[in-house]
Amino acid sequence: MSKQRNITLKDLAKELNLSISTVSRALNQHPDIKPSTVERVTTLAKQRHYSPNLFAKSFRSRKTNILGVIVPNIAHYFTSTILKGILEKAEEKGYRVIISESKNNEVKQTEMLQTMTQFGVDGVLLALARKTTSVTDVLQILNRIPLVMFDKVSDKIPCTQIVIDDKEAAFNAVEHLINIGKKRIAIIKETENSFNSEKRFAGYLKALKEHNLPIDEKIILSTEDISLTNGRRLTNILISMKNPPDAIFAITDNAAIGAIKALNKFKIKIPEQIAVVGFSNSMNSTIIQPALSTVDQPGNKIGKTAVKYLIQEIEKPNEDVSIKTVKIKTSLIIRDSSFTA
Amino acid sequence: MSKQRNITLKDLAKELNLSISTVSRALNQHPDIKPSTVERVTTLAKQRHYSPNLFAKSFRSRKTNILGVIVPNIAHYFTSTILKGILEKAEEKGYRVIISESKNNEVKQTEMLQTMTQFGVDGVLLALARKTTSVTDVLQILNRIPLVMFDKVSDKIPCTQIVIDDKEAAFNAVEHLINIGKKRIAIIKETENSFNSEKRFAGYLKALKEHNLPIDEKIILSTEDISLTNGRRLTNILISMKNPPDAIFAITDNAAIGAIKALNKFKIKIPEQIAVVGFSNSMNSTIIQPALSTVDQPGNKIGKTAVKYLIQEIEKPNEDVSIKTVKIKTSLIIRDSSFTA
DNA sequence: AATCAAATTGCAATCGTTTGCGAGAACGTT
DNA sequence: AACGTTCTCGCAAACGATTGCAATTTGATT
Numbered sequence: 001m002s003k004q005r006n007i008t009l010k011d012l013a014k015e016l017n018l019s020i021s022t023v024s025r026a027l028n029q030h031p032d033i034k035p036s037t038v039e040r041v042t043t044l045a046k047q048r049h050y051s052p053n054l055f056a057k058s059f060r061s062r063k064t065n066i067l068g069v070i071v072p073n074i075a076h077y078f079t080s081t082i083l084k085g086i087l088e089k090a091e092e093k094g095y096r097v098i099i100s101e102s103k104n105n106e107v108k109q110t111e112m113l114q115t116m117t118q119f120g121v122d123g124v125l126l127a128l129a130r131k132t133t134s135v136t137d138v139l140q141i142l143n144r145i146p147l148v149m150f151d152k153v154s155d156k157i158p159c160t161q162i163v164i165d166d167k168e169a170a171f172n173a174v175e176h177l178i179n180i181g182k183k184r185i186a187i188i189k190e191t192e193n194s195f196n197s198e199k200r201f202a203g204y205l206k207a208l209k210e211h212n213l214p215i216d217e218k219i220i221l222s223t224e225d226i227s228l229t230n231g232r233r234l235t236n237i238l239i240s241m242k243n244p245p246d247a248i249f250a251i252t253d254n255a256a257i258g259a260i261k262a263l264n265k266f267k268i269k270i271p272e273q274i275a276v277v278g279f280s281n282s283m284n285s286t287i288i289q290p291a292l293s294t295v296d297q298p299g300n301k302i303g304k305t306a307v308k309y310l311i312q313e314i315e316k317p318n319e320d321v322s323i324k325t326v327k328i329k330t331s332l333i334i335r336d337s338s339f340t341a
Numbered sequence: 342m343s344k345q346r347n348i349t350l351k352d353l354a355k356e357l358n359l360s361i362s363t364v365s366r367a368l369n370q371h372p373d374i375k376p377s378t379v380e381r382v383t384t385l386a387k388q389r390h391y392s393p394n395l396f397a398k399s400f401r402s403r404k405t406n407i408l409g410v411i412v413p414n415i416a417h418y419f420t421s422t423i424l425k426g427i428l429e430k431a432e433e434k435g436y437r438v439i440i441s442e443s444k445n446n447e448v449k450q451t452e453m454l455q456t457m458t459q460f461g462v463d464g465v466l467l468a469l470a471r472k473t474t475s476v477t478d479v480l481q482i483l484n485r486i487p488l489v490m491f492d493k494v495s496d497k498i499p500c501t502q503i504v505i506d507d508k509e510a511a512f513n514a515v516e517h518l519i520n521i522g523k524k525r526i527a528i529i530k531e532t533e534n535s536f537n538s539e540k541r542f543a544g545y546l547k548a549l550k551e552h553n554l555p556i557d558e559k560i561i562l563s564t565e566d567i568s569l570t571n572g573r574r575l576t577n578i579l580i581s582m583k584n585p586p587d588a589i590f591a592i593t594d595n596a597a598i599g600a601i602k603a604l605n606k607f608k609i610k611i612p613e614q615i616a617v618v619g620f621s622n623s624m625n626s627t628i629i630q631p632a633l634s635t636v637d638q639p640g641n642k643i644g645k646t647a648v649k650y651l652i653q654e655i656e657k658p659n660e661d662v663s664i665k666t667v668k669i670k671t672s673l674i675i676r677d678s679s680f681t682a
Numbered sequence: 683a684a685t686c687a688a689a690t691t692g693c694a695a696t697c698g699t700t701t702g703c704g705a706g707a708a709c710g711t712t
Numbered sequence: 713a714a715c716g717t718t719c720t721c722g723c724a725a726a727c728g729a730t731t732g733c734a735a736t737t738t739g740a741t742t
Contacts, residue, residue: 034689034693053459055396056727056729059697074428075422087442099428115395119395287628289605323720361722362723365699373721400697623686
């Protein structure tokens, strides 16, 4: 059961007693070719189910119409919504998408960047691996092909970046807690210099300051791995304090859900005694009891926007691409974990 | 800021006063080339950061080392774990992966199959769009390039398929419910002729029969869209019956979670009054209270296995590829929703 | 009928790499 | 010194498509 060979321009040309170039032009509606031959060529092409070898086309034009995407973890829900947006926009614009997972491994990340450029993708979309320390490899890529970053970015890399306004989003979330009457708001964040965590923390601080609330380091908790388990663990610490908080802002839904689980276990009333707000609007946030208030990040839009700017750079390389940081609007979704009638 | 051109064999050849072929052979450790020139070539290549144009290579060898993947929905958790497996195995074997979403749209699906073959991927991995009625387009592809299907498959397509044993998995789940003493087990399934739903239903029936339990059509409920909302809706129907079930088997975690939400609302004790078992081991299943018993489908393994067989077909096209259906083992995870000490 | 312009078509190069074959050089054998 | 091997290397074709330019045909004009 061997596979049938694709038919080429040459095949058509031979069968029609024409030159390859004439056949090519006939199929590309070049004005030079007389209508009758155009007719002959197109009918035979249809009959034989001719379809141009895109690979050969790409090879000649030095344009692959392929975008490379590198993300830390494809199975992360927020990431997958971004990918969805990327796929949609790319397809709409006639691009194919190669996806790779860096698994938060910096070495792998550079390897992937290299194979991608080596392979000849027209541009790369990149969400940095966590704790990416050296950006020199990325900078290398930058003067070879267009690059747009999203979600996990670094200001050390001069390229267009699509992000959400972490600081503002966190500010809004915390301000909401203040507005419902909370005065002692804890935060659960990451220790490592995570791009997002730091910005969200800044938003937290800003909200407290603007509302003249004291900042108490005892209720500013950090963890290396911002997981459900650690969210629960840190919440246990918070509720065993002599002066426990009346609200918890977790910079991740998972951690927030861990918090709720801990509070539920000790029958602490949410949101009356302690309110909880998370970040991401993951699937889980509506599953947990009570439903979690959280910041919605429009992944789809981020993906689409990233592709839009990347293709702009690809198709207009001459115009000096103004490097910009695009901030996608988030929205606070208020659910039972912070809702008071 | 124009991008720098990649350097080619020609460049190296000119600079070394050698022919392109010699340079090529030198870099590919061809025995014909004398050690001293190999030396000269390799050092210059390193110096100039030469890396072969993979696209040109592919073009010549007619081997792209690209696999195409088409799935209905990339943001579905189970699907994304499969993709993870696919990416891992593919990378390990030196293949790149192009991913497309059919969005359960049959027309899009065929379009994508066509662009992929037209582009020249070495093989395709396909999970069928729901309600795919006509498989003729897929059959068309089948005699052009290697194809392996997974998860959503059809027995009308003669190719290697990687699936889980839906029937057996469902059988085990229902038998488990019987073992903990349940005698009146409802099922929530899909109406449409979904490949998976029917098989799981068959497993349900088999378990009841083997244990001599009566089959009551009143507690066999179906829905077009097997969602959380519909799971809740149908459960409401079940608990308002004069003779309600003492267990619910939902063929999807989402529906099962909907069931739990409905039961919780009416303060029906889980699992004492009504036990619940789902299917998929999604993230949500540990978030809901009580934690959901469910069937774990090893997505990662499915993905890896699919790639393994696909590459086998690609690299040994002569040997008559024995078309086989590989069933990946599932395991029942027992949690609080069906646990009795 | 001769000439010229316009309409059609073909030649050949090109993209970057690999590879069969042949050519020339170096070396050893008699 | 003549011949045959063995080493090295370059030529040119090939993958499939596009395209500038030249070549050919056609038709029109005088």
